[in-house]
Amino acid sequence: MMTDKEIIALYFKRSENAIEQTDVKYGKLCHSISINILNDTRDSEECVNDTYLTLWNKIPPKEPNPFKAYICRIIKNLSLKKYEFNHAKKRNSAYETSLDELAECVSDGTEASDSVEFEELRTAINTFLSELPEKKRILFLRRYWFLQPVKGIAKDYGITEKTASMRLARLREKLQQYLQEKELI
The missing domain is CATH 1.10.1740.10 (RNA polymerase sigma factor, region 2, helix turn helix motif)
Known part of the structure; x- marks a missing residue:
């Protein structure tokens, strides 16, 4: 190759x-x-x-x-x-689901452009990810960057879907806390 x-x-x-x-x-x-x-x-x-x-x-x-x-x-x-x-008027993909999951921890209910500058948010998320252990960072990226379904991630990690979902939920909570500490949300 x-x-x-x-x-x-x-x-x-x-x-x-x-x-x-x-x-x-x-x-x-x-x-x-x-x-x-x-x-x-x-x-x-x-x-x-x-x-x-x-x-x-x-x-x-x-x-x-x-x-x-x-x-x-x-x-x-x-x-x-x-x-x-x-899908201008439809809604039913893993993309929508993963963004909905992530939106809960990066937004205070207002539009992102109103609550924080995009660049500040991007930098903060990158910093947050760089501070995570490698396995957690990969898990997060597979779900929210590569938009892989939880079922596939769980299979690759050799864990149940519920366990994968819980780990992702904990990562989202940590991200939300991190962004709150940085006063970005």
């Missing part, structure tokens, strides 16, 4: 092999992120293909570092846009 630098070099050479190598290395991850948001195979496939097109159009001149995070951000943003388009 090629390294990220080697794949990026292929984009700079305008080699179509860049997309193939990106798919080999990150295709499953992209599909996973997208399907967890959209719950639709066709829409997910479309978002993955749009991700590859976006990479093709942005590299060069960009030289993303880290490449994996750059790809994840693109697929997540494209999937969220597709989700919003498809």
